[in-house]
Amino acid sequence: xxxxxxxxxxxxxxxxxxxxxxxxxxxxxxxxxxxxxxxxxxxxxxxxxxxxxxxxxxxxxxxxxxxxxxxxxxxxxxxxxxxxxxxxxxxxxxxxxxxxxxxxxxxxxxxxxxxxxxxxxxxxxxxxxxxxxxxxxxxxxxxxxxxxxxxxxxxxxxxxxxxxxxxxxxxxxxxxxxxxxxxxxxxxxxxxxxxxxxxxxxxxxxxxxxxxxxxxxxxxxxxxxxxxxxxxxxxxxxxxxxxxxxxxxxxxxxxxxxxxxxxxxxxxxxxxxxxxxxxxxxxxxxxxxxxxxxxxxxxxxxxxxxxxxx
Amino acid sequence: xxxxxxxxxxxxxxxxxxxxxxxxxxxxxxxxxxxxxxxxxxxxxxxxxxxxxxxxxxxxxxxxxxxxxxxxxxxxxxxxxxxxxxxxxxxxxxxxxxxxxxxxxxxxxxxxxxxxxxxxxxxxxxxxxxxxxxxxxxxxxxxxxxxxxxxxxxxxxxxxxxxxxxxxxxxxxxxxxxxxxxxxxxxxxxxxxxxxxxxxxxxxxxxxxxxxxxxxxxxxxxxxxxxxxxxxxxxxxxxxxxxxxxxxxxxxxxxxxxxxxxxxxxxxxxxxxxxxxxxxxxxxxxxxxxxxxxxxxxxxxxx
Numbered sequence: 001x002x003x004x005x006x007x008x009x010x011x012x013x014x015x016x017x018x019x020x021x022x023x024x025x026x027x028x029x030x031x032x033x034x035x036x037x038x039x040x041x042x043x044x045x046x047x048x049x050x051x052x053x054x055x056x057x058x059x060x061x062x063x064x065x066x067x068x069x070x071x072x073x074x075x076x077x078x079x080x081x082x083x084x085x086x087x088x089x090x091x092x093x094x095x096x097x098x099x100x101x102x103x104x105x106x107x108x109x110x111x112x113x114x115x116x117x118x119x120x121x122x123x124x125x126x127x128x129x130x131x132x133x134x135x136x137x138x139x140x141x142x143x144x145x146x147x148x149x150x151x152x153x154x155x156x157x158x159x160x161x162x163x164x165x166x167x168x169x170x171x172x173x174x175x176x177x178x179x180x181x182x183x184x185x186x187x188x189x190x191x192x193x194x195x196x197x198x199x200x201x202x203x204x205x206x207x208x209x210x211x212x213x214x215x216x217x218x219x220x221x222x223x224x225x226x227x228x229x230x231x232x233x234x235x236x237x238x239x240x241x242x243x244x245x246x247x248x249x250x251x252x253x254x255x256x257x258x259x260x261x262x263x264x265x266x267x268x269x270x271x272x273x274x275x276x277x278x279x280x281x282x283x284x285x286x287x288x289x290x291x292x293x294x295x296x297x298x299x300x301x302x303x304x305x306x307x308x309x310x
Numbered sequence: 311x312x313x314x315x316x317x318x319x320x321x322x323x324x325x326x327x328x329x330x331x332x333x334x335x336x337x338x339x340x341x342x343x344x345x346x347x348x349x350x351x352x353x354x355x356x357x358x359x360x361x362x363x364x365x366x367x368x369x370x371x372x373x374x375x376x377x378x379x380x381x382x383x384x385x386x387x388x389x390x391x392x393x394x395x396x397x398x399x400x401x402x403x404x405x406x407x408x409x410x411x412x413x414x415x416x417x418x419x420x421x422x423x424x425x426x427x428x429x430x431x432x433x434x435x436x437x438x439x440x441x442x443x444x445x446x447x448x449x450x451x452x453x454x455x456x457x458x459x460x461x462x463x464x465x466x467x468x469x470x471x472x473x474x475x476x477x478x479x480x481x482x483x484x485x486x487x488x489x490x491x492x493x494x495x496x497x498x499x500x501x502x503x504x505x506x507x508x509x510x511x512x513x514x515x516x517x518x519x520x521x522x523x524x525x526x527x528x529x530x531x532x533x534x535x536x537x538x539x540x541x542x543x544x545x546x547x548x549x550x551x552x553x554x555x556x557x558x559x560x561x562x563x564x565x566x567x568x569x570x571x572x573x574x575x576x577x578x579x580x581x582x583x584x585x586x587x588x589x590x591x592x593x594x595x596x597x598x599x600x601x602x603x604x605x606x607x608x609x610x611x612x613x
Contacts, residue, residue, distance in 0.1 A: 133395045134410060137388050310363045
């Protein structure tokens with residue numbers, strides 16, 4: 001109980017400090033600018049395509065249902081080439097407006113970097129100037145770690161949810177066939193996906209911040225580890241696992257079989273896409289994997305902080 | 311006297327460098343204890359281990375019977391003024407002290423924070439960001455957080471370093487007020503200050519404990535006094551013949567009479583009075599009398 005009280009106090013203190021500090025606001029503005037730019041580019045392409053379809057419809061060259069079905073089929077073809085062979089995931093992704101899908105994927109891609117920039121000095125920024133000494137005589141080191149992690153998770157969740165709302169609203173404005181109910185449901189789902197997705201990267205940021213006393217070094221270390229995480233997933237997915245089946249004509253059928261494929265399972269990045277999967281078993285297991293990685297990174301951070309000189 | 315702090319065979323290595331080597335001493339409950347030594351003697355390292363900031367390579371520490379490295383063991387028991395620890399710049403002082411009071415589990419954080427700011431004479435800084443404080447003010451704010459909740463053990467690392475004389479005197483008064491209410495450990499280079507404040511002291515040099523004991527033992531207050539002579543021949547044979555006198559000698563061009571006496575056999579006030587009486591009787595003019603030697607002399611002699 002005492003531990004929970006300590007974690008709560010650290011969490012509250014850190015939230016207040018972060019909001020007063022201004023870095024969170026600057027990062028939010030930067031990320032919203034990035035999303036705004038992506039929305040503008042993808043949105044204008046989307047708008048142009050919609051315009052052409054509308055023009056063809058007005059000229060009576062195609063009927064509306066056939067045009068919609070064709071659009072979904074072409075989208076599925078693009079998605080199966082670049083993103084996944086999974087039929088049910090394809091079905092779900094194809095229902096998302098193109099602009100929303102692309103910007104959401106970009107957010108997932110750059111979210112970890114955003115998280116690193118937000119929390120790289122959460123612990124190291126206190127160890128370097130020794131201000132952590134005012135805390136360690138009062139609370140457990142584990143409470144400092146968890147309180148700061150919880151504060152970062154709260155802030156990151158708030159910012160990511162805000163970004164998701166912006167994305168969904170813009171997608172609704174640009175796509176008349178994206179119904180309000182569907183948009184709200186999609187907003188909830190994507191927000192939940194981003195929050196769960198962020199957990200492991202937040203914990204990775206806590207780990208990098210706990211192993212060094214220099215904030216700059218913890219940021220560099222965090223970025224290097226993000227590249228390692230991305231690279232492991234990328235390399236692991238360039239090949240098929242030994243004995244893995246692949247349907248003829250799919251992207252997977254072109255990949256050679258190699259044990260290097262197992263490398264993908266060591267990277268949390270590999271499981272990010274499954275968070276969008278419509279089958280509960282798949283998205284729940286992906287969520288558990290993210291939670292598992294988060295606990296693993298936090299455990300390592302605790303080990304690093306528990307026995308280190310401050 | 312019951313020991314509040316016990317250090318046993320404490321050793322700390324930083325790579326190949328041994329910063330603290332086999333240091334053992336006890337600090338009694340309610341005592342004001344000084345840690346003395348030249349730069350690199352291991353004072354701050356020893357201090358930091360007592361506070362649980364640095365892990366010893368070997369040896370043990372007990373603070374009020376608890377291991378300071380046990381998570382949460384020092385909560386509410388210890389107040390620490392760490393050397394060179396920067397206060398979080400963006401926090402207003404009042405909010406920072408309230409936050410730290412909450413972390414200490416104190417029942418009324420605002421009351422504690424305001425009271426302790428009054429104690430260090432800085433109530434006007436309540437809403438001022440900690441980063442806007444001068445060095446002296448920041449030091450007093452750091453001192454304030456150490457005193458919140460009246461912890462039974464207080465560690466102060468260089469509490470008056472860099473302060474102007476007036477503020478330093480105020481800080482010394484705060485430490486004086488703690489005596490008897492808390493066990494206080496003060497690490498400092500200011501030997502005059504430690505001599506004035508501390509009941510006992512440990513002298514460290516090159517990571518080793520050179521000497522530990524009460525301030526009286528250190529300065530020889532129970533075994534030595536000095537008389538500053540203005541004019542007149544000192545009757546050395548008569549002085550040496552006084553009951554309880556062990557040795558007597560003239561130093562500094564015959565201007566200082568140094569008398570060592572048997573502190574067990576005779577009271578200091580007794581032999582000092584008899585010596586001064588003898589000198590006056592023999593028409594020796596004196597400028598002053600002081601007991602023992604300065605702590606500074608002792609430290610210079612030992613390190």
